[in-house]
Amino acid sequence: MRDGQRIITASNRAPVSFVSEEGAIVQRRGGGGLVTALTGALYRAGGMWIAAAASDEDRRLARRGAIDVVVDDTRFALRFLDIDPRIYAGYYNDISNRVLWFVHHYLWDIPRSPAFGDSLRRNWAAYQQVNRAFADALVEESATSKGDSVHLVQDYHLALAPQLIRARLPHARVSYFSHIPFAGSTYIRILPTWMREEILAGLLGADIVGFQAEHWADNFLLACRTLPGARVNLRRRLVRWDGREVLVRIYPVTIDTDELVAAAAAPGVERERDRLASTLRGRRLIVRADRAELSKNILRGFIAYEGFLKRNPRWRRRVVMLAFLDPSREEVPEYRSYVRECLAAAKRINREMGEGTWQPISVKVGADRSVLLAAYSLYDVLLVNPVFDGMNLVAKEGPTLNRQGGVLVLSQNAGAFDELGRFALAINPFDVGQTADALATALAMGDDERARRARGLRGLLARSGLDAWVDAQLRDLDARARV
């Protein structure tokens, strides 16, 4: 049904970046959940990916237009956009990461921040400019394509692109997917009206607007009710806008189980596993792994663990928390101070609760992936407690690799909760008392119950293959086109 159909994906970051090393151009794999998820989209023949250049080498390659790239044995075309660094900073750091990310994750300290001023308007112009550059490239690539094109626009960096494509190609097939939560209909009013309306109208340029979880889809629909001219059907998840019908759908992102299992079988991971097991010396292991990110709730996670140790002194010296912290957005001052607070809290807890050689928390900043994969296989408890999270891939990756009957303690506000909640211990991420109790429950849980839950999680994660996520979106777009 998709013969001759060309998939054009657009996202802020590309799956690969290039650097020059000793005269040779070296291809580096990108990180992050989005790339992992989207790799699936590339297994389609003739795929094209458009992304912002991230390195000097990427910028040089941008001049050559589309280039051929091979990742994981898959060949696709990649076109870098060379964006002026000052424009990029306004678009990426200021609007995407400090405004849109904050509004969709509820991260502001409302009595004090945000305080929008002139810089907001300047940065918004940069955001518009980058979105136009992406839309232009998508339209150009669409024009050079022989068959039909399908445009898959990824995430909040490119919220205006769907409408910009639609304006140029009224019959284009466009889907937009949001990898993150979506602000509620009151909280989104923090944005200036013009910005809120431009974002909503931008997204409604798509045929389908996709989300990770029902709650985020519903929030988008509720926000659309405030857009003059839009008519929203909440039950059918449908928005009538500009003479068209826009569908709102839920596509929980999947992980590449095969790749993950293969990576975890590498000798380097085996060595890390042995090393970790020997340092544990029979102690139980609680793992958390996060980008160093305001929404991940690292601070309350440490405080809950401290509360657990205080309430359950018999667990002291018998358990260790291994906290992986992946540095993130270090240009943003809110992130730097948050990371400082997290590290200070861990240090304080170790000072106040540590005994002899036993340190309750070990923070691993920027650790190798092999160390993380080793920890996944060995944990007794995996703590995933984001305040709000689009999906959270750690909650999927950990249980896929764990061999220990490890228990997943999972925030109700992670998108992953919709799928995995029934086999996890549910927590309200703001309730450190409940989180402490969940850690105790998980560690005290009998083997049968642990095994039952672990089996349940693995079963769910194995069933949802890597391609399912992209396939569902393409199928729905095709069905839309035939209406």
Next chain:
Amino acid sequence: MRDGQRIITASNRAPVSFVSEEGAIVQRRGGGGLVTALTGALYRAGGMWIAAAASDEDRRLARRGAIDVVVDDTRFALRFLDIDPRIYAGYYNDISNRVLWFVHHYLWDIPRSPAFGDSLRRNWAAYQQVNRAFADALVEESATSKGDSVHLVQDYHLALAPQLIRARLPHARVSYFSHIPFAGSTYIRILPTWMREEILAGLLGADIVGFQAEHWADNFLLACRTLPGARVNLRRRLVRWDGREVLVRIYPVTIDTDELVAAAAAPGVERERDRLASTLRGRRLIVRADRAELSKNILRGFIAYEGFLKRNPRWRRRVVMLAFLDPSREEVPEYRSYVRECLAAAKRINREMGEGTWQPISVKVGADRSVLLAAYSLYDVLLVNPVFDGMNLVAKEGPTLNRQGGVLVLSQNAGAFDELGRFALAINPFDVGQTADALATALAMGDDERARRARGLRGLLARSGLDAWVDAQLRDLDARARV
């Protein structure tokens, strides 16, 4: 249609409190918008009011059951509840002011607060206990009444009371009115599930749940959609719950215009007006008046004013901001630190921008009402910029008294915006740039335009009499009872 009907009002605070002075018991009028609004309810014959004792004398009076009270020539029965101070602290400071007020006004710094622990459960038990004491008293008074009773339960302190009354009196007529905003359906998930569901079920014990503005009513309906067993009709603003239909309605609270105008005509106010006019020496006057409250956005108001002065140097020395700050909830640490920040910001701005004898901002902490009323009559601009506000009575009181063709700069997120917005300059309270511009626009506005807007505001405020608010609720309750 209401012959023999007895109105029983319940609110945390009474309209009066009693103190012992030189051997005599002296009656003191309470403050706050709720009391102003509700005084209207007392103009009904046979009215009864139930409230928590606030003073030692109130506690002594509590032992006597209902007492006769006269306020503004109106006689009504008042029954104080004597609540153990430690229980009261958990109910009032911890749950009502630090949890419920915060959730409904979006005041938390999400990456860090709230962090619920054991004390939450203890304090919630206190909240339940006080709500039971109120419900018991309402049911008792209802039983001693000859005719029908109508129960008017006021505000978030008493969210459980409607259901507690309903459980004992299945056919009771109960309305609940929320004087504050209502949290959106994502933000309210910050509360533990059990607490959220108990609050929603508590409110749904009423026949009618009333709000100040459409947005807050809609948020309540959306929250009810998450309550297992509740069926919500958003369009008809109706919730089916527990075999009953609960109406959700909007009753914008009104002010006592006559009382206000009379108070402003007192000689003391006249003297303050002369004094203020002479200190202004021809300078233009911007006024703001708030409880010292996290939701009132005092800090951004000062920063916006500073921005206005920087952008419009020709206004320096020619304008003054008079900021009334009424101390509030000083037991709550978040409030103490906020007030410190506000005062420090004003001081800094005066130091950096002041010239000669001209100080840009004058902060009046805990000023006499006569000074405030004088300022209302003289302002050129009234700045009302809450981040979120149920209604905001300053936006109604100021324009009622102003004689200057003063311009109202009004937050889109104040409940009052629904009624007054078209004659105000609208601002997004998070946008200090826009707020600065609105101050400039207001000060530069021509006399005709100022007069037109001021006339419009006065017209709206004069039309809505004091009784309208209560009458509408009683009418709707009667109509419900006849169904």
